[in-house]
Amino acid sequence: MAISPFDAALAEHASDIERMLDRLLPHPEGPEGRIAEAMRYAALEGGKRFRPFLVVQSARLFGVNAESALRAAVAAECVHVYSLIHDDLPCMDDDDLRHGRPTVHKAFDEATAMLAGDALLTLAFEIVADPDTHERARVRIELVRRLAAAAGAHGMVGGQMIDLASERKPLDIGGITRLQLLKTGALISFSCEAGAVLGRASAEAEQALHAYAHDLGLAYQIADDLLDAEGDSGLMGKRAGKDAAAGKATFVSILGTDRARAQARMLAEQAVQHLDLFDERADLLRQAAHFVITRRN
Amino acid sequence: MAISPFDAALAEHASDIERMLDRLLPHPEGPEGRIAEAMRYAALEGGKRFRPFLVVQSARLFGVNAESALRAAVAAECVHVYSLIHDDLPCMDDDDLRHGRPTVHKAFDEATAMLAGDALLTLAFEIVADPDTHERARVRIELVRRLAAAAGAHGMVGGQMIDLASERKPLDIGGITRLQLLKTGALISFSCEAGAVLGRASAEAEQALHAYAHDLGLAYQIADDLLDAEGDSGLMGKRAGKDAAAGKATFVSILGTDRARAQARMLAEQAVQHLDLFDERADLLRQAAHFVITRRN
Numbered sequence: 001m002a003i004s005p006f007d008a009a010l011a012e013h014a015s016d017i018e019r020m021l022d023r024l025l026p027h028p029e030g031p032e033g034r035i036a037e038a039m040r041y042a043a044l045e046g047g048k049r050f051r052p053f054l055v056v057q058s059a060r061l062f063g064v065n066a067e068s069a070l071r072a073a074v075a076a077e078c079v080h081v082y083s084l085i086h087d088d089l090p091c092m093d094d095d096d097l098r099h100g101r102p103t104v105h106k107a108f109d110e111a112t113a114m115l116a117g118d119a120l121l122t123l124a125f126e127i128v129a130d131p132d133t134h135e136r137a138r139v140r141i142e143l144v145r146r147l148a149a150a151a152g153a154h155g156m157v158g159g160q161m162i163d164l165a166s167e168r169k170p171l172d173i174g175g176i177t178r179l180q181l182l183k184t185g186a187l188i189s190f191s192c193e194a195g196a197v198l199g200r201a202s203a204e205a206e207q208a209l210h211a212y213a214h215d216l217g218l219a220y221q222i223a224d225d226l227l228d229a230e231g232d233s234g235l236m237g238k239r240a241g242k243d244a245a246a247g248k249a250t251f252v253s254i255l256g257t258d259r260a261r262a263q264a265r266m267l268a269e270q271a272v273q274h275l276d277l278f279d280e281r282a283d284l285l286r287q288a289a290h291f292v293i294t295r296r297n
Numbered sequence: 298m299a300i301s302p303f304d305a306a307l308a309e310h311a312s313d314i315e316r317m318l319d320r321l322l323p324h325p326e327g328p329e330g331r332i333a334e335a336m337r338y339a340a341l342e343g344g345k346r347f348r349p350f351l352v353v354q355s356a357r358l359f360g361v362n363a364e365s366a367l368r369a370a371v372a373a374e375c376v377h378v379y380s381l382i383h384d385d386l387p388c389m390d391d392d393d394l395r396h397g398r399p400t401v402h403k404a405f406d407e408a409t410a411m412l413a414g415d416a417l418l419t420l421a422f423e424i425v426a427d428p429d430t431h432e433r434a435r436v437r438i439e440l441v442r443r444l445a446a447a448a449g450a451h452g453m454v455g456g457q458m459i460d461l462a463s464e465r466k467p468l469d470i471g472g473i474t475r476l477q478l479l480k481t482g483a484l485i486s487f488s489c490e491a492g493a494v495l496g497r498a499s500a501e502a503e504q505a506l507h508a509y510a511h512d513l514g515l516a517y518q519i520a521d522d523l524l525d526a527e528g529d530s531g532l533m534g535k536r537a538g539k540d541a542a543a544g545k546a547t548f549v550s551i552l553g554t555d556r557a558r559a560q561a562r563m564l565a566e567q568a569v570q571h572l573d574l575f576d577e578r579a580d581l582l583r584q585a586a587h588f589v590i591t592r593r594n
């Protein structure tokens with residue numbers, strides 16, 4: 001399959017992100033070196049780096065300098081990677097494979113995996129708080145505030161809690177939408193808004209990015225459910241069909257494949273419309289909406 | 298046993314802290330309510346609230362207002378409670394009892410316990426970043442930076458990693474000192490310095506508090522090892538003798554009881570001396586140094 005211009009752009013962003021991750025992650029040293037090893041193992045290989053891509057592209061709209069954007073992008077990725085490590089643990093999803101490699105608790109052990117997740121979450125805040133991320137304290141503290149809100153009990157962790165509870169009591173379509181808005185949507189929203197915060201954008205521009213993120217995040221998740229239902233574990237680099245196996249309701253189990261696909265397409269188009277006030281600098285964000293519903297892994 | 302004036306002061310601080318915790322912790326609501334329940338279960342009962350006490354008393358030296366001090370104090374306590382929840386999990390210390398009650402994973406389940414810890418760590422940053430904690434963004438971001446450094450791979454989590462590794466390879470006295478400076482010392486130092494940051498203290502005053510915290514933290518830990526070696530599980534509200542059972546070297550196993558006790562006393566006296574530049578407003582901090590080496594649980 002030929003690589004699309006968008007895939008090429010995403011791959012280019014991914015290498016920038018990985019270079020910055022490599023710079024900002026701790027290096028294994030001393031008797032606690034194993035924690036840095038596990039953080040690097042989890043963070044440095046694989047992944048589309050989609051959230052950091054959103055940070056960098058939203059920052060680009062407002063002429064934010066590359067260093068600031070990449071640092072905020074890496075913070076978002078650290079939170080994402082932490083959530084995957086904890087999600088993969090035996091007490092949660094109990095997954096052995098992630099990005100085609102053994103999960104952190106398989107490659108190391110459970111305690112190290114949990115601590116590596118803890119340390120990555122903490123590192124995200126340390127990175128954002130550092131003066132190198134932005135010269136103005138007011139901007140940095142606003143990023144901290146939003147990142148904490150996106151990650152915490154009313155954001156990602158809350159979504160994971162609902163997800164766990166849904167194994168006992170299947171959700172309806174409203175429940176699934178809310179679950180996903182918290183579990184994956186909150187960090188995607190943070191990623192899209194981070195550029196606006198860094199660039200001190202107008203309330204209107206920020207609101208547009210917020211609306212874009214909302215629809216993009218839901219489209220992304222519906223596409224994820226479609227991949228999970230139809231997917232190929234080898235291609236995905238993780239276990240497919242696990243939601244069905246856990247008896248969880250998903251967008252696909254409730255809407256059916258065709259309606260789910262139509263819904264994702266509708267959301268992606270809506271996401272693009274929210275970007276109407278931006279010029280061609282938003283073109284990659286526009287393409288990203290198409291990407292999330294057509295990706296194969 | 299009669300209650301000392303210091304114990305009375307500590308108890309009074311503890312109720313202030315608990316009121317603020319109650320205000321700042323999320324309330325159980327919606328399908329994710331279980332996460333708030335677990336956070337409240339872990340954070341709202343028991344504990345000496347020693348770290349928040351240090352925040353409030355260090356803040357008092359510089360005339361910081363009560364609301365600011367209590368909010369930073371609660372943030373430190375959230376990080377402490379998160380570390381206990383994760384530490385108690387089966388993949389770490391596997392403890393069933395904490396403050397005389399079932400640990401979070403016993404009262405709820407492992408997944409909920411891990412998520413509650415994650416959410417408490419995140420909440421700490423959300424609290425500090427909130428404008429209610431201090432009017433100046435510069436002060437808040439400095440607290441975030443220090444809290445993240447104290448909690449992360451080069452602080453508390455690093456210490457926990459060394460602690461785990463020490464089961465396989467017993468540490469010498471230098472190794473144990475470094476382990477404890479990271480595992481418990483970093484957050485105690487944050488707590489003592491937070492007041493200086495909030496009160497925009499002189500570098501000299503801040504340095505004095507840093508030195509005080511260093512010695513206080515070590516004295517606290519040696520006393521902890523003594524209690525663990527000699528302690529009564531009922532009185533401590535947690536399992537005693539567990540370091541010895543795990544084959545871990547401690548200050549006591551290496552120095553012996555008498556030398557460990559003398560060392561703790563020496564460190565406590567040294568801690569008090571570092572406070573010489575402060576007036577009688579530092580008296581409770583002075584008494585705290587005595588408290589840490591004479592406490593019974």
